[in-house]
Amino acid sequence: MKISQFSLPKFTIVPLSLLAIVTLSGCAKSPQDLNVVTHNASNTLEPPSTSTASDEIFSIMHIPKAVLQEYQKKAVKEPNNYQAQIKAAISYHEQGNDEQAIAYYKKAIQINPESGEAYNNIGNIYFRDKHEPQISIPYYEKATKVQPGYGYGWLNLVIAQKQVGNVSDAISAIQNGLKKVSNQSGTVYQMLKxxxxxxxxSS
Structure with missing residues (x-):
């Protein structure tokens, strides 16, 4: 499914209150099918995709162009609004402008440097759109460093490490993530397990 982060890794997303910016598309048949998960503005996560990590990792449900433009305008009008910068970044990604998307995610980081969301979504851009999983890894690592309990960052770090062949690092990331993610009944925790x-x- 082609859209936009958004996400997991998936840069794919579930509706922003049914409006929608998606983080991953499809449903995974097994954990081996997991792609990068994207954390969207409403903190929702769509099930992992059945596609390979190099395919549909970051897609977004269709949002009318007028709505996307409103996201961008709001980000300019409210430069200190964290969520406005995140939505603008998602908007630019949806329109195929990843450089602007990254720029807005970085603005969000300046506003709230203790949130892993923007780091995670930048990692997703490099993983899926630029096909550079190695470059995505430091962003996922940063997401987990600034927000240790941020499960999406841990899960995407695991997926990226596995993608580049670092199985031992992937297992280490899982073990660290399981210690940090507090919601043991949550979807991300169970996916890590x-x-x-x-x-x-397999190792």
Missing amino acids: TYEMRLQA
Whole structure:
């Protein structure tokens, strides 16, 4: 499914209150099908995609162009509004302008340097759109450093490490993530647990 981060890694997203900016598309048949997960403005995560990590990792549900333009205008009018910068970044990504998207994510980071969301979504751009998983890794690492309990960052770090062949680093990231992510009944925590079993079985 082609759209936009957004996400997981997936840069794909679930509706912004049913409006929608998506982080991942599709449903995974197994943890091996997981792609990068994107954390969107409403903190929602769509199920992992069945596509490979190099395919649909960052897609966004269709949002009318007029709405996207409103996101961009609001970000300019409210330069200190964190969510406005995030939405503008998602908007630019949807329109194929990843450089502007990254610029707005960086503005969001300046406003709230303790949030892992923007770092995560920059990582997703490099992972999916630029096909440079190695470059995405430091962004995921930063996301988990500034916000240790941010499960999306840990999950995407695992996926990126696995993608570049660093299985031991992926397992280490899973173990660290499981210690930091507090919601043990949450989807991301369970995905980390399942991924851990898969990687340990294959290593």
